[in-house]
Amino acid sequence: MSRKNSIGSRLFMGLVFFFLYAPILLLIIFSFNEGTSSAVWKGFSLKWYGELFQDRIIMNSVYTTLIVSVIATLVATVAGTLAAIGFYNMRKSIREPLMTINGIPMMNADIVTGVSLCLLFAAAFGAWNGFVSWMEVNYRLTAPRLYQGFGTLLIAHITFNIPYVILSVMPKLKQMDKHLLDAAQDLGCTWMQAFWKVALPEIKPGIVSGMLIAFTMSIDDFVISYFTAGATSSTLAMTIYSMTKKRVSPEINAISTLLFGAVLVLLILVNVLETRQQKQKKYTD
Amino acid sequence: MKKRNRLPLFAVPYVGWMALFVVAPILMVVLYAFTNAQAGFLFSPDGFTLDNFARMGSYAPVFLRSFQLAIVATLVCVLIGYPVAYFMAREGEQFQKMAMVIIMLPMWMNFLLRTYSWIAILDRNGFINQFCRAIGLFDLINGIFGTNLEYFQMLGTPGAVVLGMVYNYLPFMILPIYSVILKLDHSLLEAARDLGADSVSVFRRVIFPLSLPGILSGVTMVFVPSVSTFAISQMMGGGTQMMLGDLIELQFLGGAYNPYLGSAIALVMMVIVVICMYVMNRFGEGEEEAVML
Structure with a gap:
């Protein structure tokens, strides 16, 4: 499709890109606003950045978001890679239904996933707390009561992250030469060595991209966190949501500008590294 | 070669995890949806009920609004997203790479912020109203029609909710269509041209039909989150545009605490998703990649 676009179609694309970026641009500009309004410019200032770091609620939620995302991504990457290898080596009649179940959290509306986990946690913890009370009354034995919080948030994030890892590792496994593992074992590797030294490097790109997708999903998630975090934990998205119900502080503009900047820097870095690697590859080839 | 049969065991922990945190929660939703709120437990006498579904009747306007807004938003996304994807695929490789980044980048910013x-x-007193005031549009309108207009009311209207959905989910429409168009077999287009088709009929009779799987997967990816959203409708609708998602949220975390009714609505939503997936699988094959984009 090498035919060139007309000016009109380019203009259309430009308009759509503008539509995508105008709100983000405004958000960034008004993070430097002196006043509290996000529509009236009162002069340049960095005061919201200063106040942001003083704000315990926002900083705590940033911290929770990062911790949950990092742990969930790491767990999901390991578990998802192992699961993908397991699935790949199964008979088709077992693999297909398992892959269908694996797809449920991705396909389902977020709110349904969130609500269903919320129900499960509420029922399980209700039963456990009832059991603890019963034990206290009858046997004077006690155990900690359980409530939704950081733990359930983490479980939820791991649950919706793993399918993405599996889905990006699976194609790499399918591309891999099946005889490579056999060859390694014939040449004296144990199956563990064959896995570490032969299979893992082959599927590494899939693992890395799965990890990136999982991390993005975790950072970006609001709905599932909202239903599973309980009253004690709050992610950044949840804090923002509760603020939009009352009054939004421009600190939010500041934190989103910082996050956006971080993503931009990360993307540029990855891009530069990639081109450098490609150049090196060309050189060695 | 017996040793290799051990590898399926790698999946055992995750299969257990799925049973606990994917299958069990969904069974809970089904269980609650058919449970009588008074009895509280499905397996108690008169625990089973269809009341929860019957009660949804009183929320018919919410259902109607959800579907209307989601369908309109999906249509707008197709109308904007298809041309963008099509034009993108016609540009040079460098431009395409840039455009991909441009489209993906906003998704890295939390949708609530956007x-x-x-x-x-x-x-x-937002930008549009400020702008209209500055160029004297309101004076002009008031002068002509003798009205007393001071601002356009945009927030709190269905249009604002649709705008919010289109803005958030447009990339989900562009990307699958783009990846399908990019993979089109060029020899087919050449053959069509050689056989005398002009560019309009090449598009209408070759490109468009072949890109239908991409449109379908885009439609699913826009429609499902649109019909189930609750944050967008609350922010853009200012509480006046209640949708299915808001209704579910009210039953679980809001004032109208009733997880039984909430589960019934969630179950209906799951059925909608399954239907969407079924339609998509029927017509579009190999869409996994598009979804992964």
Whole structure:
């Protein structure tokens, strides 16, 4: 499709890109606003950045978001890679239904996933707390009561992250030469060595991209966190949501500008590294 | 070669995890949806009920609004997203790479923030109204029609909710269509041209039909989150545009605490998703990649 676009179609694309970026641009500009309004410019200032770091609620939620995302991504990457290898080596009649179940959290509306986990946690913890009370009354034995919080948030994030890892590792496994593992074992590797030294490097790109997708999903998630975090934990998205119900502080503009900047820097870095690697590859080839 | 049969065991922990945190929660939703709120437990006498579904009747306007807004938003996304994807695929490789980044980048910013930013644009004293005031549009309108207009009311209207959905989910429409168009077999287009088709009929009779799987997967990816959203409708609709998602949220975390009714609505939503997936699998094959984009 090498035919060139007309000016009109380019203009259309430009308009759509503008539509995508105008709100983000405004958000960034008004993070430097002196006043509290996000529509009236009162002069340049960095005061919201200063106040942001003083704000315990926002900083705590940033911290929770990062911790949950990092742990969930790491767990999901390991578990998802192992699961993908397991699935790949199964008979088709077992693999297909398992892959269908694996797809449920991705396909389902977020709110349904969130609500269903919320129900499960509420029922399980209700039963456990009832059991603890019963034990206290009858046997004077006690155990900690359980409530939704950081733990359930983490479980939820791991649950919706793993399918993405599996889905990006699976194609790499399918591309891999099946005889490579056999060859390694014939040449004296144990199956563990064959896995570490032969299979893992082959599927590494899939693992890395799965990890990136999982991390993005975790950072970006609001709905599932909202239903599973309980009253004690709050992610950044949840804090923002509760603020939009009352009054939004421009600190939010500041934190989103910082996050956006971080993503931009990360993307540029990855891009530069990639081109450098490609150049090196060309050189060695 | 017996040793290799051990590898399926790698999946055992995750299969257990799925049973606990994917299958069990969904069974809970089904269980609650058919449970009588008074009895509280499905297996108690008169625990089973269809009341929860019957009660949804009183929320028919919410269902109607959800579907209307989601369908309109999906249509708008197709109308904007298809041309963008099509034009993108015609540009040079460098441009395509850049455009991909441009489209993906906003998705890295939390959707609540991006939606919140629209409030500042559409508000009573927001940018659009400020702009219209500055160029004297209101004076002009008031002068002609003798009205007393001071601002355009945009927030709190169905249009604002649709705008929020389109803004948030447009990339989900562009990307699958783009990846399908990019993979089109060029020899087919050449053959069509050689056989005398002009560019309009090449598009209408070759490109468009072949890109239908991409449109379908885009439609699913826009429609499902649109019909189930609750944050966008609350922010852009200002509480006046209640949707299915808001209704579910009210039953679980809001004032109208009733997880039985909430589960029934969630179950209906799951059925909608399954239907969407079924339609998509029927017509589009190999869409996994598009979804992964």
